[in-house]
Amino acid sequence: MRRRTVLKSTGAVGAIVGVAGCLGSGGFGDSNPNVILEEPDREFESSDVPYPAWGEQIPDVSLSVPTESREIRLGDIETPTLLTFFYSHCQTVCPVLIATLRNVQSHAQNNGYADAVTFLPMTFDPARDTAERLGEYADEMNVDADSDNWQFLRPASKQRAKDVIQDQFGVVFQRTEPEDMDMYMFTHTALTLLVNADGFVERAYRSKSPDEETIIADLKTVRNA
């Protein structure tokens, strides 16, 4: 129902864009029948970036939930979802990304919408991010990992991590061996995705410290659509 309405108005928006010339992305204008949020203010098209961006569908892949010994297929998720990409030994960017999701999870719990959102942080370090390790990490980050809405995802192997996270999600990660550390680390893209219940990206937050209030507000619009 709603989609049809959006589709109808697309024509009008497209026409206005046509007249105005260079507003937004040209072509179909700034509406997309698959998403609820308007096109973000940005200077590129979704197709220009390596990761799934506004209006694009995320890959429908299956990944294991190591803490529960089962698999999740992303296409089966029926709520809006927040996805991010991390490794638990990370000391700089990832804890901020995970803490941001954790704060949104807390907001969801405190405000009665815990079952209307899913959090899927995906590790690209399957070698070290075992079920046990991820359990400890959840405790350390004060995540409610017992809640159904939070699932750490883990590609089964290094190769699978590369295939899914790098090739399909466009999140580049590169192993490094810092001189002052006795373990390997990664440099990687910082990306958090807000995906609607149909698997389309509503927002791709390309920030090392995504704004929590913005995510909560965007999520609210998507949830209430």
Next chain:
Amino acid sequence: MTGLGLTGGSLWVAKNGLSGIRPRETEQLPVRVETLDAHGSSAGETRVPTPGTVTVIDLFATWCAPCDDQLEILNAMQPEYTDVSFVSVTNERPSETLTKADISEWWNRNGGAWPVGLDPGSELLAALGAEGLPYIAIADESGTVQFGHSGLAGKETLRDELDALV
């Protein structure tokens, strides 16, 4: 878990560079934060920065290992700067998995003898433009932020900044 963050501060700085001295637009300041009942702090509200005095604002999170180290440094310095107001704030949103009591407990173990507050919407974090934790900002008497630093800030750096303001 062990060893996490031992070099976190320096690594952060290495990756992101020192922000150094950069007075910021402070239109979004002051921010009112809820304070907790904990060592050196009582339940209520406080304005950040503290009106009329030089203020050291320390942004931390209980999960952030270098934040403990930052507090240790601030703790060692604070007695020398009795005219300076210190306040520490976390943007962690209290919930079942991390209650206000948990944060107070953490503060009693790691914190200083000054107010500790909550910034559950990251309003203060955003106002200061903090991109990582720990983050230290120093505001002058008029409330203008004169210094902002992502990652562990050393004693000497902080001393230089404070001595210029008090």
